[in-house]
Amino acid sequence: MLEVRNISxxxxxxxxxxxxxxxxxxxxxxxxxxxNGAGKTTMIRVINRIVESDSGSVRxxxxxxxxxxxxxxxxxxxxxxxxxxxxxxxxxxxxxxLRGLSKADVNTKIDYWFGRFEINDWRKKRIxxxxxxxxxxxxxxxxxxxxxxxxxxxxxxxxxxxVNVELIKQELIEMKAAGKTIILSSHNMKSVEEICDRVVxxxxxxxxxxxxxxxxxxxxxxGLYAVKFRGSMIxxxxxLWTGFEVVDKDIHGGDKFTVRLKMRNESSxxxxxxxxxxxxxxxxxxxxxxxxxxxxxDIVQPRKENEDEK
Amino acid sequence: xxxSLLIAIxxxxxxxxxRSFIVMSIIGPIVILALTYLLxxxxxxxxxxWNVLITDPAGIMDGKINSHGSSRVTYSFANDYIEHExxxxxxxxxxxxxxxxxxxxVLQNKVSHVFYRSEPSTRMQTTVHYHVERRLEEVMVxxxxxxxxxxxxxxxQELVLGFHNVYDPYDKATDLRGWVGFSYGALIFVFIFLxxxxxxxxxxxxxxxxxxxxxxxxxxxxxxxxxxxxxIGLAAxxxxxxxxxxxxxxxxxxxxxxxxxxxxxxxVVDQELFASAEYNRFVELIYRxxxxxxxxxxxxxxxxxxxxxxxxxxxxxxxxxxxESDGQQFVIPIIFLLGFGLYSGYYVVNYPExxxxxxxxxxxxxxxxxxxxxxAQSDSPGYETFLSLFxxxxxxxxxxxxxxxxxxxxxxQFGHRVRLxxxxxxxxxx
Numbered sequence: 001m002l003e004v005r006n007i008s009x010x011x012x013x014x015x016x017x018x019x020x021x022x023x024x025x026x027x028x029x030x031x032x033x034x035x036n037g038a039g040k041t042t043m044i045r046v047i048n049r050i051v052e053s054d055s056g057s058v059r060x061x062x063x064x065x066x067x068x069x070x071x072x073x074x075x076x077x078x079x080x081x082x083x084x085x086x087x088x089x090x091x092x093x094x095x096x097x098l099r100g101l102s103k104a105d106v107n108t109k110i111d112y113w114f115g116r117f118e119i120n121d122w123r124k125k126r127i128x129x130x131x132x133x134x135x136x137x138x139x140x141x142x143x144x145x146x147x148x149x150x151x152x153x154x155x156x157x158x159x160x161x162x163v164n165v166e167l168i169k170q171e172l173i174e175m176k177a178a179g180k181t182i183i184l185s186s187h188n189m190k191s192v193e194e195i196c197d198r199v200v201x202x203x204x205x206x207x208x209x210x211x212x213x214x215x216x217x218x219x220x221x222x223g224l225y226a227v228k229f230r231g232s233m234i235x236x237x238x239x240l241w242t243g244f245e246v247v248d249k250d251i252h253g254g255d256k257f258t259v260r261l262k263m264r265n266e267s268s269x270x271x272x273x274x275x276x277x278x279x280x281x282x283x284x285x286x287x288x289x290x291x292x293x294x295x296x297x298d299i300v301q302p303r304k305e306n307e308d309e310k
Numbered sequence: 311x312x313x314s315l316l317i318a319i320x321x322x323x324x325x326x327x328x329r330s331f332i333v334m335s336i337i338g339p340i341v342i343l344a345l346t347y348l349l350x351x352x353x354x355x356x357x358x359x360w361n362v363l364i365t366d367p368a369g370i371m372d373g374k375i376n377s378h379g380s381s382r383v384t385y386s387f388a389n390d391y392i393e394h395e396x397x398x399x400x401x402x403x404x405x406x407x408x409x410x411x412x413x414x415x416v417l418q419n420k421v422s423h424v425f426y427r428s429e430p431s432t433r434m435q436t437t438v439h440y441h442v443e444r445r446l447e448e449v450m451v452x453x454x455x456x457x458x459x460x461x462x463x464x465x466x467q468e469l470v471l472g473f474h475n476v477y478d479p480y481d482k483a484t485d486l487r488g489w490v491g492f493s494y495g496a497l498i499f500v501f502i503f504l505x506x507x508x509x510x511x512x513x514x515x516x517x518x519x520x521x522x523x524x525x526x527x528x529x530x531x532x533x534x535x536x537x538x539x540x541x542i543g544l545a546a547x548x549x550x551x552x553x554x555x556x557x558x559x560x561x562x563x564x565x566x567x568x569x570x571x572x573x574x575x576x577x578v579v580d581q582e583l584f585a586s587a588e589y590n591r592f593v594e595l596i597y598r599x600x601x602x603x604x605x606x607x608x609x610x611x612x613x614x615x616x617x618x619x620x621x622x623x624x625x626x627x628x629x630x631x632x633x634e635s636d637g638q639q640f641v642i643p644i645i646f647l648l649g650f651g652l653y654s655g656y657y658v659v660n661y662p663e664x665x666x667x668x669x670x671x672x673x674x675x676x677x678x679x680x681x682x683x684x685x686a687q688s689d690s691p692g693y694e695t696f697l698s699l700f701x702x703x704x705x706x707x708x709x710x711x712x713x714x715x716x717x718x719x720x721x722x723q724f725g726h727r728v729r730l731x732x733x734x735x736x737x738x739x740x
Contacts, residue, residue, distance in 0.1 A: 012735070045523075048526075048527045050523065050526045050527060067530070070527065070528060071528075073527065075524070075527040077520065077523040077524060077527075079520035079523060080520060080521075080523075080524070081516070081519035081520035081521030081522070081523070081524065082519070082521060083320075083324070083519075083521060084519070085324065085328070086324070094316065094320050095524065095528075097316050098313055098316055098317075098525070098528040098529060099528050139524075142524075
């Protein structure tokens with residue numbers, strides 16, 4: 001769907017993007033991650049043709065992107081604004097028409113989305129009368145009103161309470177199911193982990209990692225396993241003997257525990273299960289993968305330390 | 311084009327349906343009409359009818375005075391000297407509004423005094439002055455000459471020495487015509503300033519509330535800028551038309567209902583006092599002297615192109631601003647610039663033949679005023695008018711292009727301090 005090739009961009013002497021490339025497949029939710037000031041927003045602006053890159057190209061469906069392709073994009077910037085004096089309905093009409101819809105089409109979409117988000121009562125309210133969360137909903141609706149094939153959302157969850165974060169997440173998952181492609185930039189790693197298929201991580205203007213969530217977690221896993229069981233802790237430790245090393249444990253009360261451990265020597269997950277069966281009652285056992293938060297910190301932190309040392 | 315139109319419509323609606331626009335559309339004409347009304351009223355304040363006592367102990371006026379048919383002033387005579395304190399307090403004199411003191415030496419020193427109870431209007435003062443002076447002139451002519459009063463008035467009439475430009479013997483290019491043209495130019499500048507500031511505030515507002523990034527994902531910076539200039543310009547024209555309509559209706563109403571005798575010589579008894587030569591020239595000029603068939607189309611053309619020229623400047627400046635408050639510091643230089651434009655008009659009226667006036671005629675910053683003055687003074691537009699308009703159009707196009715660059719490169723920059731080197735860099739980038 002979208003192919004970003006070797007994009008570089010500098011603002012005067014400050015390098016914002018350095019030879020960044022990635023590909024987003026059709027129907028994918030793609031995470032654009034990175035610490036503050038990494039160049040994510042610049043990349044999003046380049047894709048939206050708000051900022052011209054110094055070099056590189058952006059292709060949509062194999063063709064170099066042109067202005068007309070913007071109609072296929074719905075963009076929700078991080079720094080969002082609305083005209084405070086306009087009514088919610090007038091605002092949606094204005095932005096919908098700017099994105100190429102006819103008046104009748106906009107009215108149909110407004111009916112659908114306002115009904116879906118249960119905000120029909122707000123139609124005639126002026127934007128300045130809305131709370132921040134309400135305004136965020138209106139902004140989200142304005143972004144998707146023209147049913148874009150590609151959605152680019154910069155920090156879409158910021159400003160929302162947990163209920164509305166879930167609402168937006170569900171919308172995104174449904175849009176993905178409907179074949180839409182979504183690029184989202186977010187610091188909310190939990191949400192990224194939950195809904196993104198693949199991510200690219202940008203740090204200090206450069207791409208530092210790319211892949212599916214599972215791939216990135218796999219690359220950075222620490223060989224940790226967890227076992228949730230019922231029984232005696234002493235029996236559990238005795239059963240492990242020398243083939244495994246306990247890292248930490250959670251006591252859930254009574255005789256329920258979750259223990260994280262590392263393999264020693266050539267021990268495998270199967271060996272672990274074999275030695276435990278019969279000693280304790282295993283409720284569940286799994287390989288512990290790092291969270292996206294851990295992956296993020298694992299990649300970014302060493303680079304920051306190196307930079308500080310220099 | 312469609313996007314520019316949508317932006318223009320939004321801007322137009324945002325202005326025209328805003329409370330401030332509606333208030334200004336009503337308050338503006340009301341203020342102007344109120345000022346006009348006050349001018350009329352204060353020019354004719356005080357009592358409309360006066361009962362005047364003339365004390366003439368020497369009998370110089372012989373108990374006669376011609377009020378020329380005026381019902382506004384009634385004269386009575388007293389043959390004895392009355393102290394002004396007695397006039398003020400005496401019961402017998404309370405019915406009089408004023409006392410004219412004709413002393414024995416009045417024919418020699420031409421000094422007399424009027425004591426009034428409440429200050430008379432200028433018009434009343436002039437009326438009494440005229441009546442008393444005419445009567446004293448009759449007495450003097452009778453005493454000192456063999457002339458009739460008619461012959462005396464002919465002798466008394468001042469010499470009018472008319473200075474005429476040999477290239478304009480019929481005085482088409484009078485100062486008065488020039489000032490009418492200046493008024494047109496000034497009107498252009500007032501609206502450019504009012505709505506130029508609206509452009510600046512609108513751009514700065516969009517930058518500060520970040521809506522601009524949403525818009526730029528759908529429209530180009532040039533479309534956004536031109537839509538904004540066009541929309542606000544249309545709102546300016548609407549407001550201008552509303553002002554014209556309200557002021558026109560208001561003046562018509564005032565003339566018909568409040569001051570029916572104001573401009574009608576039939577109703578003004580002392581017409582020689584009010585229908586002065588200067589006044590007649592002005593009325594003649596306003597109603598017959600100015601060729602509105604030429605003035606109005608060029609006024610509209612220079613209004614539109616001048617607005618685009620300055621509008622580009624305002625929007626470019628708005629795009630460079632880092633914070634909304636930056637706008638405040640730009641107001642003063644912009645006022646200077648527009649003030650310079652108005653001054654150029656003053657200069658052209660006073661020194662129409664000077665080299666500088668010719669520069670002002672072609673300089674896009676000043677040409678809307680200078681050309682209006684020239685058109686008011688000339689019969690028809692010459693090639694110079696079209697050349698000046700052409701220069702203004704080209705300059706507006708160049709300014710729109712420059713402003714477009716500033717807009718494109720500066721509109722997404724927030725929270726910075728405006729520095730000249732940034733502006734130069736933005737201008738260099740395509």
